[in-house]
Amino acid sequence: MTHPQEKHFLKPGVHYLQGSQACAEGAIMAGCRVYAGYPITPASEIMEHAALRFPKVGGRFIQMEDEISSASVLLGASWAGAKAMTATSSPGFSLMQEVISFAIMTETPLVIVDVQRPGPGQGYITTSQEDVMQARWGHHGEGSIIALSPSSVQEMFEFTIEAFNLAEHWRSPVLLMAEETVAHMRERVRVPSQRQIKIINRKKPQDLGITPEQYLPYGHDTIPPMANWGEGYNVNHVSLVHYADGKITQYNPEMHFENVRRVQQKIENNISKIARLEAKFIEGCRHLVICYGSVSRTAIEAVIEAREEYGIDIGYLKLITLWPFPEEQLRKVVKKVDTIFVPEMNLGMMKHPITEALRDRCKKIIAIPSLGNLHAPEDILDSICKELK
Amino acid sequence: MLKYLKERGPSGARLPLILCPGCGAGQVLNYTLHAVDKIIHEDGIRKEDLAFISGVGCSARLTSHYLNFDSAWTLHGRALAIATGALLANPELKVIVFTGDGDVAAIGGNHFIHACRRNINVTILCVNNGLYGMTGGQVAPTTPAGIETTTTPYGNVEAEFDLCKLAQTAGATYIARWTTAHPRQTIKSITKAIRKKGAAFVEILSQCPVHNKTSPVEMLHNLKKNTVSIKKTKQSEKGKIRIGEFCDITRPEWTAKYQHIIDQYSR
Numbered sequence: 001m002t003h004p005q006e007k008h009f010l011k012p013g014v015h016y017l018q019g020s021q022a023c024a025e026g027a028i029m030a031g032c033r034v035y036a037g038y039p040i041t042p043a044s045e046i047m048e049h050a051a052l053r054f055p056k057v058g059g060r061f062i063q064m065e066d067e068i069s070s071a072s073v074l075l076g077a078s079w080a081g082a083k084a085m086t087a088t089s090s091p092g093f094s095l096m097q098e099v100i101s102f103a104i105m106t107e108t109p110l111v112i113v114d115v116q117r118p119g120p121g122q123g124y125i126t127t128s129q130e131d132v133m134q135a136r137w138g139h140h141g142e143g144s145i146i147a148l149s150p151s152s153v154q155e156m157f158e159f160t161i162e163a164f165n166l167a168e169h170w171r172s173p174v175l176l177m178a179e180e181t182v183a184h185m186r187e188r189v190r191v192p193s194q195r196q197i198k199i200i201n202r203k204k205p206q207d208l209g210i211t212p213e214q215y216l217p218y219g220h221d222t223i224p225p226m227a228n229w230g231e232g233y234n235v236n237h238v239s240l241v242h243y244a245d246g247k248i249t250q251y252n253p254e255m256h257f258e259n260v261r262r263v264q265q266k267i268e269n270n271i272s273k274i275a276r277l278e279a280k281f282i283e284g285c286r287h288l289v290i291c292y293g294s295v296s297r298t299a300i301e302a303v304i305e306a307r308e309e310y311g312i313d314i315g316y317l318k319l320i321t322l323w324p325f326p327e328e329q330l331r332k333v334v335k336k337v338d339t340i341f342v343p344e345m346n347l348g349m350m351k352h353p354i355t356e357a358l359r360d361r362c363k364k365i366i367a368i369p370s371l372g373n374l375h376a377p378e379d380i381l382d383s384i385c386k387e388l389k
Numbered sequence: 390m391l392k393y394l395k396e397r398g399p400s401g402a403r404l405p406l407i408l409c410p411g412c413g414a415g416q417v418l419n420y421t422l423h424a425v426d427k428i429i430h431e432d433g434i435r436k437e438d439l440a441f442i443s444g445v446g447c448s449a450r451l452t453s454h455y456l457n458f459d460s461a462w463t464l465h466g467r468a469l470a471i472a473t474g475a476l477l478a479n480p481e482l483k484v485i486v487f488t489g490d491g492d493v494a495a496i497g498g499n500h501f502i503h504a505c506r507r508n509i510n511v512t513i514l515c516v517n518n519g520l521y522g523m524t525g526g527q528v529a530p531t532t533p534a535g536i537e538t539t540t541t542p543y544g545n546v547e548a549e550f551d552l553c554k555l556a557q558t559a560g561a562t563y564i565a566r567w568t569t570a571h572p573r574q575t576i577k578s579i580t581k582a583i584r585k586k587g588a589a590f591v592e593i594l595s596q597c598p599v600h601n602k603t604s605p606v607e608m609l610h611n612l613k614k615n616t617v618s619i620k621k622t623k624q625s626e627k628g629k630i631r632i633g634e635f636c637d638i639t640r641p642e643w644t645a646k647y648q649h650i651i652d653q654y655s656r
Contacts, residue, residue: 005655034477055651060477060644065503069470072463072500076442076474079461080482084474102464216399229459230479232437234395236454237461243400248454248462250401 008056012193019156019182020045020087022189023113024053026160027085029197032111033059034084036073038066038092041125042180043115046087067092071099074110079237081228083164087113089180090131091122094138100173101139104263105239107224109167109202111160113176115183116345118372126372127180129293129345133352135175136323142260144267146274147175147323149292153187159320165200166274170267171223177322179345181294181374202226205233218259219244222266267324275326278318279333281307285315287339287388288362290330290354292319294374295343302380312388322350327357334361339387343368343380390422393436395457407450411605413569413595417516418451420572420593421485424579428483432584439483440475444468444497447523447597448489448516466497469504472511480510480644483583490517490531494550498530505559508587509643513561514579515552515590518597526600538600553635556590563589564636568612569596571632578634587642594630 010025017025023046027035035054037047047063054061064070070086077084088096093114103110114135118128131138135147146166150159159176167174205215205225212233218224224244227233236246241256267274281303282288291299296318306312317333319326334340340362342351348367355365368375368383396404408414428434439458443449445465452460463471472484493501493515504511520538521527527540530550537544556564563585565578575593582589594616596608603611617626619633 008655034474036474036477055647055654058651058655060647060651062473062477064470064473065499068467069473069500069503072467072470073474073477075461075463076471076476077478078474079459080440080475080478082478084478098464099467106461229440229475230437230482233459234457235459236395236452236456237463238453239464240453240462242454243398245398245400246454247398247400247403249403249407 005057006194009194010191012191015189015191016186017153017189018045019153019178019185021049022153022157023087023160023176023178023183024049026157027111027164028053028057028059029194030083030161030164031199031201032083032085032164033057034073034077034082035059035061035086036064036070036084037086038064038070038088040089040092042117042183043087043089043092043113045183046113046115067095068098071096071112075099075103075106075108078108078110079229079235081230083109083168085111085113087115089115089117090119090128093131093134097138100145101141101143102239103173104139104143104145106237107171107218107263108173108237109171110173111163111167111176112173113178115178115180117180124372125180127294127345127374128372129179129295129349132177132322132346133349135177142264144264145175145323146170146172146267147177147321149177149319149322150182151293151296151318152182153185154189156182157189157191161197165198168200168202169223170274171202171226172267177293179294206231216244217246218242222262271324271326272328275321275324275329277320277326277329280316282315282317282333286313286337287341288315288317288334288337289341289343289380290317290319291343292322292350295345298375298377299343299380301377302384305377305381306384310385310389312384314384319350325353325357327353330357331361334358337362339363340365341368341380341384342366343370343375345370345374347371390419390426393422393425393457394455403454406455408447409599411596411598412447413518413593414448414451414516416569416572417448417514417593417595420575421514421579423576424583427580428583434483438481439485441485441487442468442472442475443487444492446489446492446521447518448487449492451487466492466495466500468492469497469500469511469513473504473509476509476511476644480648484510485512485514485583488513488515490515490519490552491521491529494530494552502555502559505556505561505588505590507643508560508562508640510586511588512579512582513588513590515592516595517552517592518595520597520600522597522600552592553590557636560588560640561590561636562587562638562640565634566592566594566632568594568616568632570609570612581637586645587640
């Protein structure tokens with residue numbers, strides 16, 4: 001790789017940015033040097049900013065012929081040693097599922113941003129949270145995924161960096177499930193100095209004293225160390241069920257089970273290390289709002305007003321990580337409540353895993369749906385008052 | 390050649406190839422490794438500078454786990470997009486893609502056109518057996534009209550694709566077609582293709598004795614009989630496929646052009 005041109009990095013301090021710009025800048029800060037994309041509203045601003053910025057920091061940008069090839073580029077780039085990303089919107093995200101499935105099986109670190117727009121079909125070009133289930137279950141086959149939900153321009157910057165760190169650490173594709181709202185929002189962003197930003201790079205066999213002769217591309221550890229192409233490790237990447245050394249013949253069910261279970265469990269057994277949530281007014285609260293993404297911006301307004309104006313004892317929980325679903329963390333902070341409200345820009349998707357996690361800890365779970373439009377605080381407040389007053 | 394293959398690994402033996410007896414894909418691997426050996430010895434290219442990528446199908450099996458190189462057995466049709474990614478990350482790599490006619494002309498047709506148009510530095514070796522072998526002998530975009538296959542039981546109503554013409558129109562800078570019955574010519578063309586800085590396409594017409602229900606020897610004889618060198622005739626002889634070197638030109642390569650932008654704007 002060309003040596004990073006650090007003088008072209010975003011300067012520490014306060015900037016006024018669009019969410020899409022903050023995302024591309026976060027990627028650069030995280031060490032991403034390959035960007036491939038295909039235009040789609042409302043995600044195109046990320047690729048336009050990447051096209052402008054990547055060559056300045058020694059990176060490479062390419063506009064591909066479709067979303068399938070855009071995501072495919074990330075595979076080759078990652079194996080050849082680069083951190084790589086693409087951004088798309090919902091119809092393009094559907095096309096990328098093939099690569100997501102392949103990246104899970106080959107344990108390839110890469111980052112895909114989905115600036116969600118409404119569906120099904122062409123749907124519309126406004127905002128949405130309708131792909132949160134596709135993020136987890138859209139790819140064929142078993143395996144797990146990591147998906148983050150940013151709610152502000154600051155988080156577009158920070159979570160993009162976190163997405164790369166998670167991808168590199170867990171050797172996994174990571175999804176940043178943005179929405180049109182946060183991608184087009186303009187806000188202040190505080191950029192720390194480079195020294196204050198934590199960057200994680202993939203674990204390599206060289207660092208562990210593993211020679212090319214000893215190297216197993218899918219072995220050594222729950223998260224296998226990853227040699228880059230060009231380093232003499234003769235790495236073979238393969239998505240058929242395989243042995244630790246990448247051998248694919250002499251199939252047997254035990255090898256199959258061990259391979260796929262490890263790929264799934266390296267994520268699912270480490271949820272407490274991966275997943276995060278944020279809570280306010282939660283101690284002993286009688287009711288609760290659980291939300292994520294840009295909806296959390298209006299939900300917190302509704303919660304504060306419900307508490308202050310209407311005297312409702314209601315808490316606020318924001319999911320930072322959508323997948324793996326932070327069930328244990330939720331059960332740690334939610335002991336016993338009456339009603340849980342789940343405002344989402346879909347017809348009630350994350351309500352399902354929330355119900356699964358908390359059905360014995362509450363009396364009622366109520367969805368507050370919205371399609372193509374961010375809830376106003378009053379929409380959420382009205383639903384709360386209608387139920388509780 | 391065995392030093393370029395993984396005969397066995399910690400989990401046991403890998404050879405022989407999974408391919409059916411008499412299949413031409415193994416010959417293509419043999420010719421490719423001869424070309425690679427020549428390049429390693431003559432050009433000072435290190436073994437670790439080479440990477441092999443394939444998609445899905447019989448030809449793709451060549452990179453599944455046999456090669457003692459950096460390699461990947463990837464998604465159906467996407468090998469060229471993945472190769473593009475590897476070159477964006479490390480333009481010093483010599484990337485060789487094994488593909489088949491279904492892989493590169495049907496599901497990967499769009500990526501093929503655009504890899505040629507970009508003139509990205511990739512060697513595309515297409516093992517063309519005129520059908521989908523791995524899935525049971527279905528019709529392919531390269532199957533001649535009238536031929537009966539499992540999905541054209543009453544004969545193929547479609548016209549076949551000329552992949553070399555397609556590559557030339559799309560902008561590839563080295564293009565050749567040979568058959569598995571032309572080892573020396575194929576090795577020479579693959580060597581030139583790897584040395585070419587840009588998109589290089591070599592089509593190797595190959596035999597599938599299983600689905601054609603014909604002996605491998607007879608099929609190899611037919612490959613010689615049914616082809617004619619472009620040096621011998623400018624016009625295509627009726628019913629014969631033209632073989633030879635169709636194109637060898639120079640045009641700026643993608644990563645080289647982009648490097649100018651990096652150099653100019655990263656100062």
